[in-house]
Amino acid sequence: MANTPVFQIVGYKNSGKTSLLSDLIAYGTDRGEKVAAIKHHGHEEPLKVMHLDTDSYRLHESGAFLTGVDSPRRFQLELSHEDDFPLTQLVNIYQHFSPDLIAVEGYKHEHFPKAVIIKREDDLPMLDQLTNIQLVICWDERMVDRLSLPAIPLREWRKRLPEVYRLAKEGA
Template sequence: MTEAPVFQIVGYKNSGKTSLLSDLIAYGTERGEKVAAIKHHRHEEPLKVMHDDTDSYRLHESGAFLTGVDSPRRFQLELTHEEDFPLKQLVSIYQSFSPDLITIEGYKKEDFPKAVIIKRKEDLLLLDQLMNIQLVICWDEHMTEQISLPVIALKDWRKHLPEVYKKAKERT
């Protein structure tokens, strides 16, 4: 089994990560590809259980650390863990479903190939702090004139989806 490539989109809160990742996923899906997504939830409030007041909820609340629900066209999984779950382990789980691409929102410090969103001047520090940056998406092109990495203006994002998707699928 060939492992799917992994591609991250990272940036600070409200920089547009979810919107850009949604566009990238839709682009791949429209071409018949199986695109998977992992989202990092850094907020302090806990996630809500997927199926409140259902049998799966009851099983989860009974103490099952891992609860899955399979239906004819959808599978949902709930995993409870004490410590942060390592992203590489999540990617490994996703690989077992044979996707064409695994996309990740967040997990800035991980070493997978990534696009970095620059919204404010202060965000430029990310370019020195992060590894494996493949491209930069900026809200204001003037902020990134001195950058040697490929840069895409946010306003032109959708025009560049074919090349971004191709870059996301590259194996590094």
């Protein structure tokens, strides 16, 4: 089992994390790479079980802490736990499937290489609070020149995907 590169995209709510991560995943997939995704759900309300009124739902509700359903071309997994799962444990699980890249949305304070989205001036303190920042994506392109970290304006994101994907694969 290889040590798969992990790359995070972090930012505050409604900063564009999912859109940017989707673009990054599509870029890699279009080039024949296997890209896996992990999304952190930081809201208080619990996630809903994937499919109500299915056999897997019944098995889960019977008390199984881990329920998997395999079908041609798709596998779904439902895992119940008391506390947040550490990202490193999830990455270890994902590595068993030999992806070329594990793309992560959220988990700001983990130490994996990351891109930080700065939507407004109030977001700038994140750059001092987080570790392993490889890239900053700025909504306001006037901020790009003021930063000491590598930064790109949001409007250039898609044009710069080859560079960002290469950075994500290199890890740190």
